[in-house]
Amino acid sequence: MGCGCKGNVSNSPKIKFGDLTFKAKLKRLGFYSLKSLVFLLGLAFLPIINIAIIWFMFNIIVLNKEFNVKDIVFQILGNVLKKKDDDDDDDDDEFEDYDEDDVELLDAEEITYKK
Numbered sequence: 001m002g003c004g005c006k007g008n009v010s011n012s013p014k015i016k017f018g019d020l021t022f023k024a025k026l027k028r029l030g031f032y033s034l035k036s037l038v039f040l041l042g043l044a045f046l047p048i049i050n051i052a053i054i055w056f057m058f059n060i061i062v063l064n065k066e067f068n069v070k071d072i073v074f075q076i077l078g079n080v081l082k083k084k085d086d087d088d089d090d091d092d093d094e095f096e097d098y099d100e101d102d103v104e105l106l107d108a109e110e111i112t113y114k115k
Contacts, residue, residue, distance in 0.1 A: 061067055
């Protein structure tokens with residue numbers, strides 16, 4: 001018999017809720033009830049947290065006179081445009097000054113047509 005580590009096989013048998021004792025059922029029911037209550041409290045606080053974030057952003061962006069949106073926008077646009085300019089193939093410029101006579105092929109056989 002193997003260890004069961006290569007699949008979804010578990011060594012411990014799964015215990016169904018109906019097979020538990022009354023005390024174990026109450027404990028499991030209380031555990032999941034507490035988890036559900038904490039989840040619902042978290043959902044209830046989400047609108048309050050969102051309003052606080054919006055108020056904080058309003059204070060920073062609109063009411064603060066030292067905050068300069070223009071510099072931030074230009075910096076973001078400059079980074080975006082700089083990335084597009086870096087993608088240009090600058091390697092093609094190196095070979096524009098050479099002719100066929102300046103380039104010599106290495107490890108290539110010369111093909112000649114003999115009649």
